[in-house]
Amino acid sequence: MKFDVSLLSETSSPADGDMGPLKVRFASHTPGHSVHMAYVNILGDTGTHFNGGSNGSLAYCSSDGTSCSSIHRMVAGDREGTARILLSAKNLPPIIFDVKITAGTPASHAQREAREQAAMEKQRIEQEKKDQNLSAAQREEQDRYDRAAAGNPDRSAEGGFIDPELRARMMSEGWEDSVRNAPNWTHTLRVSVASPQGEVGANLGRGIATVVNNSGAMAVSTFNITVRILGDTGTTFTGGGTEITVPYDTESRRAVLPDLIAGANPGVATLDFSTDRLKGSVKHFIVVKESAEQQALKAELEEQAKEQVAEEEKRIVDEKAEEKRVADEKAEEKRIADEKAEQERIAAEKAEEKRIADEKAEQERIAAEKAEEKRIADEKAEQERIAAEKAEEKRIADEKAARTVTQVQVLSGDKQSAVAGTDFAEPLKVKAVNNAGGVVEGAKVTFKITGDTGTSFPGGDKSMTGTVAADGTVTSLKLVAGDKPGTATIHITTDQGATATAELTVTAKKTDPTWENGQVHIGFTSTDPQRGNDVKLKVLRQGADTVELQAGKGGFFEPKTDGQAYQVVISETAWPGGDLIVPGSVYFTTDDQGRPVIDQDASQLPEGLTLDRVEGTNQFTFHWHGAK
Numbered sequence: 001m002k003f004d005v006s007l008l009s010e011t012s013s014p015a016d017g018d019m020g021p022l023k024v025r026f027a028s029h030t031p032g033h034s035v036h037m038a039y040v041n042i043l044g045d046t047g048t049h050f051n052g053g054s055n056g057s058l059a060y061c062s063s064d065g066t067s068c069s070s071i072h073r074m075v076a077g078d079r080e081g082t083a084r085i086l087l088s089a090k091n092l093p094p095i096i097f098d099v100k101i102t103a104g105t106p107a108s109h110a111q112r113e114a115r116e117q118a119a120m121e122k123q124r125i126e127q128e129k130k131d132q133n134l135s136a137a138q139r140e141e142q143d144r145y146d147r148a149a150a151g152n153p154d155r156s157a158e159g160g161f162i163d164p165e166l167r168a169r170m171m172s173e174g175w176e177d178s179v180r181n182a183p184n185w186t187h188t189l190r191v192s193v194a195s196p197q198g199e200v201g202a203n204l205g206r207g208i209a210t211v212v213n214n215s216g217a218m219a220v221s222t223f224n225i226t227v228r229i230l231g232d233t234g235t236t237f238t239g240g241g242t243e244i245t246v247p248y249d250t251e252s253r254r255a256v257l258p259d260l261i262a263g264a265n266p267g268v269a270t271l272d273f274s275t276d277r278l279k280g281s282v283k284h285f286i287v288v289k290e291s292a293e294q295q296a297l298k299a300e301l302e303e304q305a306k307e308q309v310a311e312e313e314k315r316i317v318d319e320k321a322e323e324k325r326v327a328d329e330k331a332e333e334k335r336i337a338d339e340k341a342e343q344e345r346i347a348a349e350k351a352e353e354k355r356i357a358d359e360k361a362e363q364e365r366i367a368a369e370k371a372e373e374k375r376i377a378d379e380k381a382e383q384e385r386i387a388a389e390k391a392e393e394k395r396i397a398d399e400k401a402a403r404t405v406t407q408v409q410v411l412s413g414d415k416q417s418a419v420a421g422t423d424f425a426e427p428l429k430v431k432a433v434n435n436a437g438g439v440v441e442g443a444k445v446t447f448k449i450t451g452d453t454g455t456s457f458p459g460g461d462k463s464m465t466g467t468v469a470a471d472g473t474v475t476s477l478k479l480v481a482g483d484k485p486g487t488a489t490i491h492i493t494t495d496q497g498a499t500a501t502a503e504l505t506v507t508a509k510k511t512d513p514t515w516e517n518g519q520v521h522i523g524f525t526s527t528d529p530q531r532g533n534d535v536k537l538k539v540l541r542q543g544a545d546t547v548e549l550q551a552g553k554g555g556f557f558e559p560k561t562d563g564q565a566y567q568v569v570i571s572e573t574a575w576p577g578g579d580l581i582v583p584g585s586v587y588f589t590t591d592d593q594g595r596p597v598i599d600q601d602a603s604q605l606p607e608g609l610t611l612d613r614v615e616g617t618n619q620f621t622f623h624w625h626g627a628k
Contacts, residue, residue, distance in 0.1 A: 008067065009074070014102055019074035022059065024087060024095075025067045035061050035089050036264060037297050038068050039305040043084040043312060046101040047077025056305065058298060059087075060265045062234070076101050086312050088305040090297060094312060193271065197287035198262045200294060204235075204286060207257035209273055211248070223248050223277040225255040230270040233288040234263025248275075262288045398436075405432045405440045408492050408500035411473065412527035415552020417505035418481040419619050420453075425525045425612065426623065428476040428502055430492055432468045439472025444495040447476045451489050453506040454482020481506045507554055509617070520588075520596055521619040522547055523554030528626035531572055537622055538569040539586060551624065559588035561596050568605060570624055584609065 008023035022040050038059040042048050050057045050072035061068040077083065080103050087095040194205020209225045229235050229242040236242055238258045246255045263269065266288050274281040290298070354371075361367040413428035432443050448463040449455050457464050457477045466474040482488070485508040492500040507521070524537040532551075539547040539557070541564065547557045550573065559566065565585040584606035587599040598620050600611055610623045 010099070014076065017076040019076055019099075021073055022057070022070040022085065023067065024059075024097075035068060035092070037061060037294065037301060038087055038089040039298075039301040040070050041086045041088070041305055041309050042074070043086055043309065043316070044082060046079045046081045046083045048083035048099070048101060049075055049077065051075055056302075058301075062265075084312070084316075086305070086309060088301055088308050090301065090304070094308040096312070193260060193284060193286060195260075195286070196284075197289060199289050199291040200262050200264050200266060201291065202262045204260040204262055206259050207271065207284075208254055209248075209257070210254045211275070211277075222250055223275055226274050226276075227257055228272045229260075230272055231268060233265045233267040233269045235269040235286070235288060236261050236263065260286070262286075266290045266294070401435050402438055403440060404434055405443050405468075405494045405496045405498045406435050407433050408445070408494060408498050409433065410492070410500055410502050410532065411529060412532055413476070413479075413525075414502040415505075415533040415550065416479075416525040417507055417523045417552060417554040418479075418621070419521070419523075419614055419617070420481055420483050420485055420506050420509050422481050422614055422619075424479040424481060424504060425523075425621055426527045427478055428490060428492070429527070430474055430500060431472045432474065432494055432498065433472060439468065439470070440496075441468050441470050441472070443468040445474040446493050446495075448491045448493070449479075449488055450491060451487060453484045453486045453488045453504075455488035455504060455506060456480055456482065479504060503552070505552065505554065509619075518558045518596055519556045519618070520559065520598070521554060521617075522549065522557050523619070523621035524549040524551055524624070525621060526551035526624040528624055530626060534573045535624055536571055536573055537624070538571065539566050540569070541566045554621070559596055561588045561590050563587065563589070568609065568622075570606065570609060586611075 006025045008025055009021075010019060024038075038061065040057050040059050042050070042055045049055055050070065051074075052072060054072070057070040057072040059068040059070045079101065081101055083099045083101055085097040085099060087097070089095070193207040195202075198204050207227065209227075211223075224245050224247055226243070226245045229237070237244055238261060244257065246257060248255045260271075269286050269288055271284040271286065272281050273284065354367075357370055358367055361370070409431045411429045411431055413424070413426045416424045416426060418424045428447060430445060432440050432445060434440055444465055444467060446463060446465045447457075449457070450462075456462055456479075458480065464477055466476065468474050476490075481504070485506050488504045488506060490502040490504065492502065507523070522539065526533050526535050528535060535551050537547070537549045537551075541560070544560045544566070545558060547555070549555060565587055568584045568586050584604050586603040586605065588596055589599045589602075591597050595618065597618065598611065598613070600613070603611070605611060605622075608625050608627050610625070612621045612623065613619065614621075
């Protein structure tokens, strides 16, 4: 079968506009063939849809199959662009139309919904006003139509007649001529049909009309009854007509209509009965239902539409891919052409240079030498370019490395000891450096104290974060020894992953009984900026016990208090037996209770070494700050 298909609806619409039902016309090239039903899908990203929000709608066609109309109205989307309409009909390839959605004032989904609700509310109010103005007969008539539209047509118990007592429809002026000299009589037109509903194409049987007066007697006058079939179901009388006038048979006292044939489009058909003697008309409603064939065709069309939509969407994707491929090919062709033109330009320049050189050259040898010189120069330039690229890459890598902390060096404060409940002599000081040993200013360094000694920063904090200064160093807050003797480990980390650790020793508090044993506690710390904790302290005297402590350590010592000096020596751990400075001296004496203590006034310590005492205790700590 071959059809010419044309779009009857508008081919463009402002954004968010009501476009009405989609309408198309089929012109068959094959006599006797027509389209009875179609399915419509809306594709694209403009947001265009049918009322109700769906992208698909069934379309019924006229009885002659020349035109089809969707059962839902189209609503233009809120985005400018092209909406693609895909029409699916049995035994036909997919039919495609494009509808342009032009610029307008797009509304949001909420705005559209609000507008639709407002329209529905307005329609409801208008319907209420209309219902208030309707007569009881008109309301009854509307109710019967609504029931028919819902698929429940009325049949009265009295021979199929519709409400014989509806006097409001009697057109109370009576007959146009006086019947039996009784102008006050009223007459009622009664109508019925054999079948109030049926499938499309079904024979619904004949219709019957009678006229009775208010006494119940049937009219005996001669008059005509006209019946018109209204609506778009395509329902006709036998023979194809939609309007017929039949005489009222005074003998049988009724008018008999030809058989009714249900149309091709499901819906409600209205039969409008009127006479040439009564004013007004009586309406009867019949329901045209989908046939099993139509239902099967509908299901078949929906399935066909799904397949064709999938194929069309794939075709659109393939079409876009092909357009991209063609564009890429053109771009590549242009690139090759440009490259070739550039090569030809360069070649022309070189040829011109060579021609000039050849003209100026006195001999082929000179020309060859110049060409060789040029080749060597080009090679050298390429080597220089490559070297410059490598140098730039190295510079970038070096800059990156310079900003990356790879090592944290503990400069001072490690290996200290302090009596429980007292401050350590020095804070921790570290240096953050990169691979080249350079400082990384601005990096974040976190000090976190672990262990069960209770050691903390001021306020009880177990961690703190500092920022690397311009000299590459970060110094922690003061460290406070906890109440429990033992080792506290400080984990030092940077925001770039480099780590280090330091250890602090918390020693137990010593009380008077230790003094009574003639002992003092001596601790040793170092903040030497060059050597850190790689130094040791010696306190020695001939004929007496010797104290030797590594930086960060401490211990008990029983000195002689005879007024003779002890020698104090600082040496570097890495230089066994190598003293750093000229020794100083320290004197031990007794307090007023006869307990050994260091006489700080009499002692003469070397420069760079200081001495602290925990007030009221026998605990003394030497602090080495480095040689001047």
